[in-house]
Amino acid sequence: MLNMDFGRKVVVRTNEQEWVPSPSGGVVRKPLAREEAERGHATSIVRYEPGASFNRHEHPLGEEILVLDGVFSDETGDYPAGTYLRNPPGSGHAPFSKPGCTLLVKLHQFNERDLATVRVDTRNSDWLPGIGGLEVMPLHEFEHEHVALVKWPANEVFQPHRHFGGEEIFVLSGEFCDEHGRYPEGSWIRSPHLSQHHPFVDQETVIWVKTGHLPF
DSSP states (O other): OBSOOTTSOEEEEGGGSOOEEOSSTTEEEEEEEESSSSSSSEEEEEEEOTTOBOOOEEETTOEEEEEEEEEEEETTEEEETTEEEEEOTTEEEOOBOSSOEEEEEEESOSOTTOOOOEEEEGGGSOOEEOSTTOEEEEEEEETTEEEEEEEEOTTOBOOOEEETTOEEEEEEESEEEETTEEEETTEEEEEOTTEEEOOBOSSOEEEEEEESOSOO
């Protein structure tokens, strides 16, 4: 198991990690959290080399993907960088990438009643005004779980707040900061239920953020 204690904060600077092989040639990974070697709860950065593919497989409790670069494909279509995907519980596919791609992938973490198939092209979706100078792009919500992109203007300071059901962040660009540290592009931060912080940025920063989904 890796980082499966949801009661503690975890920070991984993925740009400092080494790639490790997957069961499929041409597909490598940087594991962030994992329940078992190839089963159960898993969060990873995954890279497909050009022309790589993965055998068809099923998602008993769903799959969530954010395409970080390149083009990710399966039998349902081609998904360029910036695409957010949710494949619901019970779905399956045979993924591949002709030019290569890098993904943030979360497996086996859906509520079993969350059956929506989601496809969002974030490069062509609208930003909505948020608190202060923030801009928000909602991606998905189900009951208490919320997923969004958040754009922070330079020198923005957000109010201190507490995370009911936890918070998970992946820094897409810039540098996210709080009183506990500084998290450059590629950082993954998972904060437990009822954790608290006072975030800010010095430069324009974009994060993927999910709240309300961790056990408590």
